[in-house]
Amino acid sequence: MNVREAIEKRRTIRKFTQRKIDKAELHELIDCARLAAYGANLQPLKFRTITDENEVEKVFPHTKWAGYLKDGTPKVGERPTAYIAILGDSTIKKNEDFGVDAGAAITNMMLRATELNLATCWFGSIDRKELCKILDISENLRLIYILAVGEAAQESTICDMTDGDVKYFMDENGVLNVPKRSLEEIIIED
Ligand SMILES: Cc1cc2nc3c(=O)[nH]c(=O)nc-3n(C[C@H](O)[C@H](O)[C@H](O)COP(=O)(O)O)c2cc1C
Structure with missing residues (x-):
């Protein structure tokens, strides 16, 4: 799989098989x-893995799934x-502006996951306070995002966007469709 193929194949997945992912x-x-x-090559991020069954179970209620779907939250x-x-390590980046760094890091992880036939879901909608407690995150670290990692138990594909509607939807075959804007729409040229 080349990089272009990984970029096209990578989709947010919200239903997973129950295969345990190891550290x-x-x-x-x-x-x-x-x-x-x-x-500035600061490399201000730290990464905490969560694979223990008990801990995984405790994290789930503090993640919000698929805002555009009626039934988008995965079941047991x-x-x-x-x-x-x-x-984000506040001792390394004093202004605590970690969002873009985290985006670059997560994108690398998601593309490598795609190559390894793993599926991911990136979470911004999380209860940071509760999760920091559950994960016993030390005071100098800020929880920026959570990335779920597993084996896909659903299909997702891109589709053309119509009428500017950004909402992803489930089609009649149970395949998630993710509308993407056209290249013509996003390139500004004179
Ligand atoms: C910053 C950011 C935060 C996100 N937060 C959530 C989230 O809290 N819950 C969720 O189900 N998906 C979340 N997503 C996934 C997006 O919904 C998904 O990337 C988008 O619908 C496009 O689908 P695609 O990743 O398959 O291209 C997030 C994505 C990004 C980049």
């Missing part, structure tokens, strides 16, 4: 985050078996 698989993704582009038996918490 070595997550460490391989984190190693790709390690090599990402970072502002469809939930992720592993997560990576992306943390």
Whole structure:
């Protein structure tokens, strides 16, 4: 799989098989985050893996799933078996502006996951306070995002956007469709 193919194949997945993801698989993704582009090369992020069954169960209620779908939250038996918490180290980046760095790191992890036939869901809608407590995150670290990692138990595909409608939807075959704007729409040329 080349990079272009991984970019096209990578989709947000919200139903997972129950295969346990081991730490070595997550460490391989984190190693790709390690090599990402970072502002001023500060590399201010830390990564906390979550694979323990008990802990995985405790994380789930503090993640919000698929705002555009009526029934987008995975049920028991469809939930992720592993997560990576992306943390910003305030002792390294004093202005605590971690969002773009985290985006670069997560993109590397998601593309490598795609190549390894793993599926991901990136979470911004999370209860950071509760999760920091559950994960016992130390005071100098800020929880930026959570990335769910697992094996896909649903299909997702891109489709052309109509009438500017950004809402992803489930089609009659149970395939998630994610509308993307056209190249013509997003390129500004004179
Ligand atoms: C910053 C950010 C935050 C996101 N937060 C959530 C979230 O809290 N819950 C969720 O189900 N999906 C979340 N997503 C996934 C997006 O909904 C998804 O990327 C988008 O619908 C496009 O689908 P695609 O990733 O398959 O291209 C987030 C994505 C990004 C980039």
